[in-house]
Every structure is written in structure tokens, then in C-alpha cells.
Amino acid sequence: MTKERPKLTKADIRRVNLRYMYSSQLGWNYERMMNLAYAHAIYPAMNKLYGDDPEALKDMMRVEMQFFNTSPVLLPTIMGVDLAIQNDAGTESKEAVAAIKTGLMGPFAAVGDSLFGAVIPTIMGSLAAYMGLKGNPIGAILWLLVACAIIILRLFEMPFAFKQGKKIIGSMGNMLQNLTESASLLGVLVIGGLIPSVVKVIVPFKLVIGKKTMDIQTEVLDQILPALVPIALVALAYWMLGRKHMNSSRVIWIFLILSIIFYSLKILGVPTA
Amino acid sequence: MASNISVIQIILLTILATLCALDAYLFAGFQLSKPIIAGFLAGIIMGDMETGLIVGATLQLMVLGIGTFGGASIPDFASGAIIGTALGVVSGKGIEFAIGVSVPVGLLLVQLDILARFIAIYFTHRADKHVERGEYNKMSMDAWLTLIPYGLSRALPVGLSLAFGNSVVKLVLDYAPDWLMGGLKLAGAVLPVVGIAILLHYLPVKKFAPYLIVGYFLAAYLKIPMMGIAIVGLIAAMIYYKNISNKVAQPVGFDGNENDEDEDEEE
Numbered sequence: 001m002t003k004e005r006p007k008l009t010k011a012d013i014r015r016v017n018l019r020y021m022y023s024s025q026l027g028w029n030y031e032r033m034m035n036l037a038y039a040h041a042i043y044p045a046m047n048k049l050y051g052d053d054p055e056a057l058k059d060m061m062r063v064e065m066q067f068f069n070t071s072p073v074l075l076p077t078i079m080g081v082d083l084a085i086q087n088d089a090g091t092e093s094k095e096a097v098a099a100i101k102t103g104l105m106g107p108f109a110a111v112g113d114s115l116f117g118a119v120i121p122t123i124m125g126s127l128a129a130y131m132g133l134k135g136n137p138i139g140a141i142l143w144l145l146v147a148c149a150i151i152i153l154r155l156f157e158m159p160f161a162f163k164q165g166k167k168i169i170g171s172m173g174n175m176l177q178n179l180t181e182s183a184s185l186l187g188v189l190v191i192g193g194l195i196p197s198v199v200k201v202i203v204p205f206k207l208v209i210g211k212k213t214m215d216i217q218t219e220v221l222d223q224i225l226p227a228l229v230p231i232a233l234v235a236l237a238y239w240m241l242g243r244k245h246m247n248s249s250r251v252i253w254i255f256l257i258l259s260i261i262f263y264s265l266k267i268l269g270v271p272t273a
Numbered sequence: 274m275a276s277n278i279s280v281i282q283i284i285l286l287t288i289l290a291t292l293c294a295l296d297a298y299l300f301a302g303f304q305l306s307k308p309i310i311a312g313f314l315a316g317i318i319m320g321d322m323e324t325g326l327i328v329g330a331t332l333q334l335m336v337l338g339i340g341t342f343g344g345a346s347i348p349d350f351a352s353g354a355i356i357g358t359a360l361g362v363v364s365g366k367g368i369e370f371a372i373g374v375s376v377p378v379g380l381l382l383v384q385l386d387i388l389a390r391f392i393a394i395y396f397t398h399r400a401d402k403h404v405e406r407g408e409y410n411k412m413s414m415d416a417w418l419t420l421i422p423y424g425l426s427r428a429l430p431v432g433l434s435l436a437f438g439n440s441v442v443k444l445v446l447d448y449a450p451d452w453l454m455g456g457l458k459l460a461g462a463v464l465p466v467v468g469i470a471i472l473l474h475y476l477p478v479k480k481f482a483p484y485l486i487v488g489y490f491l492a493a494y495l496k497i498p499m500m501g502i503a504i505v506g507l508i509a510a511m512i513y514y515k516n517i518s519n520k521v522a523q524p525v526g527f528d529g530n531e532n533d534e535d536e537d538e539e540e
Contacts, residue, residue, distance in 0.1 A: 023298075058404060128310075132333070192484065193491055237471075252376070
């Protein structure tokens with residue numbers, strides 16, 4: 001046993017927490033992704049723990065500089081657990097820290113990215129776009145407010161995770177999983193409503209049979225199913241995205257070119273308001 | 274009502290584009306990189322909020338489902354919305370033209386994002402060196418320096434295209450044929466389906482297919498506005514959350530470490 005190691009205080013955690021708040025993905029790069037943001041944020045705590053042993057400090061900072069990538073919204077929880085373990089075991093926790101970081105980043109990325117990267121942007125983005133199309137800024141402002149609320153809530157994560165240590169991982173995982181799944185349900189329902197509300201594409205073609213002109217859109221398609229053309233287009237895009245060698249940018253390019261062709265052929269059009 | 278863009282507006286829009294790009298790296302959460310937010314703010318700067326909102330909203334629908342998963346680069350429709358809104362307002366050619374400009378711009382600018390993230394590798398290697406020497410403040414400085422390539426990747430193209438874009442755009446517009454302008458207008462209406470389709474790939478759409486139909490029914494037949502549909506969705510989500518939380522409550526072990534093997538795991 002060497003001399004007593006310094007222990008982390010609430011103030012230390014607060015400092016790291018605030019540092020992470022404004023450097024969430026600072027230094028993001030293709031090689032190790034979020035490693036610089038992580039090392040930058042956690043450094044003051046490392047310095048407190050190992051400051052009087054430069055070799056130990058360097059050793060532990062090397063661990064924190066390794067590849068890391070997860071949801072920036074949930075990262076503070078991982079860092080809180082990381083700090084709790086190091087606070088208990090010091091340099092002996094080196095392998096445990098590396099293992100916990102790599103073990104948690106995958107599941108946390110999956111949950112965090114789908115909740116904060118897909119579901120919430122879907123719901124808020126749908127509302128904001130729906131209102132924005134009418135020139136109404138309320139939806140966009142609402143989204144900004146939700147974003148600020150999430151940033152504020154993020155501040156409570158790290159102190160909580162530090163206090164709970166390792167034991168929160170299991171229970172929190174379950175709760176987040178359920179929350180994500182329920183929020184996905186909401187997202188799917190909103191999307192169902194979004195298709196007929198915002199995609200305004202029609203078939204302007206008019207069929208002439210003898211003396212009678214038949215408006216394909218209002219007299220045929222609308223009778224079968226409202227918003228049939230938008231639904232068909234979504235289905236086409238959905239199918240294309242499932243093909244090999246396809247990504248979002250390519251599909252957007254293809255749709256852009258097809259739009260020009262179909263407009264020229266007068267097969268598809270935009271309703272005149 | 275074609276007008277000219279002022280130097281101050283160009284500077285403000287360039288700063289806005291830079292902030293939109295840096296948001297992801299700094300706070301990762303103000304959502305400035307979302308096209309509707311960027312378009313909204315660009316519209317305010319240009320003194321035509323409505324154009325900004327409509328351009329932003331249309332682009333927002335195109336990227337609805339495109340998240341930054343695992344650090345994937347996505348079409349930069351925030352910069353697209355800024356450039357599109359600005360040129361749309363000054364050319365006086367209206368919203369369809371603004372959207373038509375912003376789509377290709379957003380698709381092309383993503384390449385610069387990729388380049389900036391490659392450059393950041395250099396700084397992470399420098400940081401390694403500084404850690405080895407125990408110079409931790411320099412390590413932090415390396416992290417901050419990456420903001421230069423990130424910021425320039427947006428500031429340069431947006432600033433330049435606003436400074437010179439207007440005259441080029443006017444030239445193009447004078448000769449642009451109807452098939453192009455009309456086609457771009459149609460594209461603005463069609464492209465949101467791509468965003469929706471991408472989203473459907475990410476959401477568990479097969480599992481929740483009935484709810485997709487509920488949403489469609491509420492909008493197409495009952496003509497309920499989106500906010501009302503969201504409220505119905507919220508109610509359904511709350512009931513669902515209650516149900517699954519009760520189900521999971523029993524099999525959790527004492528240490529809470531074991532993930533219970535659900536037998537009701539539907540494909």
C-alpha cells in the first residue's frame with residue numbers, strides 16, 4: 001500500500017461534466033472518433049487522481065485516448081461510471097475501465113442514436129416542417145426549446161452515474177430500451193400522418209374519351225385511396241434504399257433526375273394551390 | 274423584387290453556417306444543423322422568414338430519417354438551406370427556385386465535411402504525442418484546433434457562393450428552360466419521400482405497422498393537423514410503455530446486471 005490516493009469530490013465531477021457539455025464531439029475524426037472529446041473532458045479528474053504520479057497519469061490518459069464512439073447525450077453516464085471505478089480502484093482499474101468503455105459504447109450508441117438521433121428528430125422535425133411549410137415558425141422554435149431542455153437534462157447524468165457507479169448500468173439499460181421502443185411507436189404514427197399531409201404530388205394527366213375528359217387524379221386515384229401517389233413514391237424509395245450499393249445521397253440524386261423527366265413527360269406534377 | 278445581398282448579410286450568413294457546422298462538435302444538441310432551424314435563422318437574416326422556413330421545412334423532410342449514426346456524413350442541407358434561402362430571396366425567383374438550388378448544394382457540400390474529418394486525424398495523432406510527453410494542455414489545444422477545418426469546411430463555400438453566387442445565378446436563370454425549373458419544382462415536392470423512406474428503414478416499422486396506418490387514417494380521412502396526430506401517438510406510446518415496463522419488471526436479477534432473455538422477442 002502506498003500513500004492515500006486523492007478522492008474525487010462533487011466539484012471535480014461538476015468540472016468534468018461542464019467540460020464535456022461544451023466539447024461533446026470536439027476533435028471528432030475518422031480514426032478514433034470521440035476519443036479527443038473524451039480525453040479532453042475527463043483530464044481534470046485524471047489529474048486530481050494521479051497528478052503526483054506522472055507515469056500513472058500518462059498510462060491512464062492513454063486508455064482515455066483510445067477509440068470511442070457513442071451517443072453524446074448518453075456519454076456522460078459512461079464517463080460517470082468510468083470515474084466511479086477509477087475513484088475506487090485507481091490504476092488497478094485500467095483494464096476494467098477499458099472494458100466498460102468499449103462494452104457500453106455500443107449499446108448506448110444504439111439506444112441513444114435511435115432515441116435522440118432518429119425518434120425525437122422525427123417527431124419534432126415533422127411538426128416543425130409541417131408548420132414551416134405554411135410559413136409558421138412555432139414548430140422550429142418548439143424544437144429549439146426541446147433541444148435546450150435535453151442539454152439541461154444532460155447535466156444531471158454524470159453526477160448521478162458517478163454516485164450509482166456500476167450498478168446503474170443494468171437497470172438504466174432496461175428503462176432506456178422501453179422508452180426508445182415506445183417513442184418509436186410515436187414516431188411511426190407521426191410518419192403515417194406525415195405522408196398524406198406534406199407530400200403534395202399529383203398526376204396532372206387528363207384522359208380524353210370521346211367528348212368526356214377524365215381527371216385521373218380526382219376521379220380515379222383519389223377514389224381508390226387519398227394520397228396514393230405519395231404512398232407509392234415512399235414505397236419506391238423504401239425499396240430502392242433496401243437495394244445493394246444504394247445510399248441516401250444516391251437515392252436523392254435519382255429522384256432529382258426522375259423528377260425532371262416525369263415533369264417533362266407530364267406524368268407527375270405539383271397541385272396548383 | 275430582386276435585390277442585392279448586403280455585405281453584412283453575407284457575413285452573418287457565413288457565421289450562421291459555421292455555427293451550424295460546429296454545433297455537432299461543441300454542444301451536440303442545439304439542432305442548428307437541422308435544415309428547418311438553419312433555414313428559419315437564415316430567413317430572419319434575409320428579412321424573409323417565410324421563405325427560409327419553407328425552404329428549411331422542405332429540406333427537413335428530405336433528411337428526416339438521416340441521422341448521424343456512427344458518425345456518418347449526411348447531406349449538408351443546413352448549408353444548402355442557408356444558400357438556397359439567400360439566393361432565393363435576392364433573385365426574387367421564389368421558393369421553388371430556392372429549394373432547387375439548395376438540394377445540389379447540400380449534396381455537394383457533404384464532401385467537405387468528410388475532408389474536414391479526415392484532417393482531424395492529424396490532430397488526434399498530435400494529441401497522442403502530447404500525451405506521451407505529459408503535455409495535457411496541448412492535448413486539449415489539439416482538440417480545439419480541429420474546429421478550424423470543421424468551421425472552414427462551411428464558412429468558405431457558403432461565404433464564396435454568397436459573394437459570387439448571385440451574379441452566376443442571375444445568368445443561369447435568364448437562360449434556364451422550363452423543363453429544368455419545373456422539374457426542380459417537382460423535385461422539391463417529391464424529395465421528402467426519400468427522407469420518409471429512410472426513416473422507415475430506421476424505425477421498427479414492421480412491428481408498429483398498425484400505428485402507421487392509424488397516422489395515415491387520421492391525416493388523410495379525418496384531416497387532423499400534425500399536432501393532433503402527435504397527441505394521439507403520445508397517448509398510444511404511454512400505454513405501450515406502461516405495458517412493456519410491467520412485463521419486464523419481474524425477471525430482473527438482484528444485481529440488475531443480467532439481461533433477461535425475453536421469450537416474446539418477435540422477429
